[in-house]
Amino acid sequence: MFRRSPAPSDAEDFSAEALQFLEPLFATAMRLTRNRADAEDLVQDTFVKAFRHSNQFSRGTNLRAWLYTILHNTWRNRRRDASRDTVEVDSEQVELAAAGPAGEPADTPERILMRSTLDADLQAALDELPDAFRQAVWLRDVEEFTYAEIAEMLNVPIGTVMSRISRGRRMLFEKLSASTAAIVPVPAEAGGRR
């Protein structure tokens, strides 16, 4: 049982390596909890667990993905403890909501990109998404994890990951474009394929 523990220098390396992901982990925790105190707690818990189980981490595999998995597992356990389950996520109602208005979007990505309020708008739109969609979209488009890594972090099948990403993105774009829809009408073909 002792042999698997990393040597002291390994443990120091592990600690230094893990700590370089502190900022993005905290940003991710903020999107999960939407509350600074909870996010802080969650990240600290994640590091305590990561160091405690560092012997289970095999070198050469993705430390960043491993830390994100611990973060999400910890968050799920807390939510379960708080009996605020996420069962409703893939229910028909959410699916309908995610399908959104079938119509043309009110703005183009290029024009949205030029907004001075883009960062705040994106943040707000993300935070408005149902938890499961926000998590999947964030892990894919901001953190650039693979579908398989995300499936492991969220503890759902890859197919579910892909459909959550799709729906989350569509909802996000609708929210973003809707926020200026009344001000800037756009030509019909602008929402077409890119």
Added chain:
Amino acid sequence: MKPNCRRICDMLAQYADGTLADTQRAEVQRHLDACPPCRVVAGKECGARQLLRACADRLRGAEPLPPGLRSRCQAAGRSRNTQTTATRWWSRPSMRFAVAAAIIIVFGALLSVVTRQSDALLAAQLTADHVKCFRLFRPDEGKTMDAAQAEQILRDRFGLDVHVPASSNGGTAGRGGQAVALLNARTCLYADGRVPHLMYEANGHDISLFVLEGESRPPAELTAFGHHTRIWSRGGNTFVLITPADEAPVASAAQYVAAEAH
């Protein structure tokens, strides 16, 4: 919506990510060219991806770390490292030996404290040393030590001024005529090596005389591990004499040593 739309929509995540194989990508592309509703959906999906990728670095860095979070996480790592170091330290073979030695020393020191209270423990401990010393440090056959030299050793090493019973041919000692030879004076490991050990031989049997400096005990005689132990105090020191359990062959020699030591 055409029957194919559902299948195409399921591929849009990968289409937007650019992770589709060429043939699938071409298929999705053909469908989107022909299907305006799916084109709208694909536009939203690609648009969201494009915006998020463009802002990813800023989004990830948008949350300033709470003060103290980094140092608390670092501390979590440090306490874990210390634990790991301790684990490794134990697992090293050289360290296992050192730890075993340390335990023996500590236990030995403890024993020396305890034996001050108990004659039986003292007898057992010194009997063990008696056997060990004769096995390991018996001088060459026929070689003896001068009493004056032994006294000098006791003075130099222990600051003890003790009269060491000299070798005797038995005639001068009288009373039974058993010859006694002083073989060696050495430092015994008992009580952190502060106990002088005088090794004698009489009638082919081993006899040990230990001197416990500055100790005073009531006289006692007992048998432990096949040896007879005599304990007495004289002149502010305690003497312990170890002889075979069957004392007859060395009775007068033991008496002589006991009487002469002071």
